[in-house]
Amino acid sequence: MNKVIHAIQDDYPAEFAHCFGCGRLNEKGHHFRTGWFGDKTLTLYEPKDEYMAVPGFAYGGFLASMIDCHGTGSAALALHRKNGYEPGSGHIPPRFVTASLQVDFVKPTPLQSILQAVGTVEEIHPKKWRTTIEVFAGDTLCAKGDVTAVVMPDSFIQR
C-alpha cells in the first residue's frame, strides 16, 4: 500500500491549519494529507460512512472536497519544491486557495475503501498552479478533477 509520509499540510503554520478538508487542527474535519508520489502528488483517504450519496457510495460533495484540498496541497508542494524545499524540511510552505474546481464523476465511488487521489501539477504563473487529478478506489477510476489554485490573497485573513 502507498503511504504519505511527509504531507505538506503537516507544515502549514497553525493559522492556516484549520481547513475542514485538510487542516490538522480542525477537530471535526477530514485531515486530508498530500505528499509527493514520484513526480505526482498523492492523497489517501477512507471516507466515513456518513459521507454517502446513497448507502455504500460517496456523495459528490465529499469527492469535490477531496479533489479541492488535494489541488491546493499539490500546488503548495510544487511551489515549495520550486523554492528548494520539501515537506518535513522545517521550512514553512506557501498556502494556496482554489480559484476553480472541475469534477467529472466517472463511476459510483465506494465507501469503506481507501481512495487515492493522484495529481499532476503544472505552473501556470508563479502564484497560480493547476493540478489534474484522478481518484481511484483500488484500480477503478471513480472521478477526475482539475483544480486551479492561487497563493492565498490577503482578503482571506480574518475580518
Next chain:
Amino acid sequence: MNKVIHAIQDDYPAEFAHCFGCGRLNEKGHHFRTGWFGDKTLTLYEPKDEYMAVPGFAYGGFLASMIDCHGTGSAALALHRKNGYEPGSGHIPPRFVTASLQVDFVKPTPLQSILQAVGTVEEIHPKKWRTTIEVFAGDTLCAKGDVTAVVMPDSFIQR
C-alpha cells in the same frame, strides 16, 4: 428573507434520503433543501463554523457540496415539474446524481451568514439536466457553479 417552503428533498423516497449533503435522514449531514423561487431554484444554508478554510471563511469543499446538491435538487425539481408535479404534491420525484461539477470561487465566502444558491435549470436530454448556479452571501456573489446531473443509474443501488 426568502424561504424554501416545499423542498424537493422532503419528497425523496427514504432509500434516497441519506445523502450527506441533502438527505433529510442523514443525521450528520447538511440537510440542504431546494425549492422553486419563481422560475429559478433556491437553496438557503448557514454553514457551521467548522466548515472553514481559514477562520471566518467557508472552505471550497463546502461550497462545492452546496452547489452539487443544489444542482441535483434543481434537476429533480425541473423534471418533476415537466412531469406535472410540484414538491409537496404527494408525488415521488425523480432522483438525480451529478455527472460533472464546475465551481469558480469568486470571493472569500463568510461563515455566520446565510448563503443563497440560486439556480437556472435547462433540459439537455430527458434524463440529463444542467443547472447554472450563483451563490450569494447577502448581495455579494461568492461562487459560481455549473452542474450537469443525470437520472440515478441502477449502478447506485446498494451492492
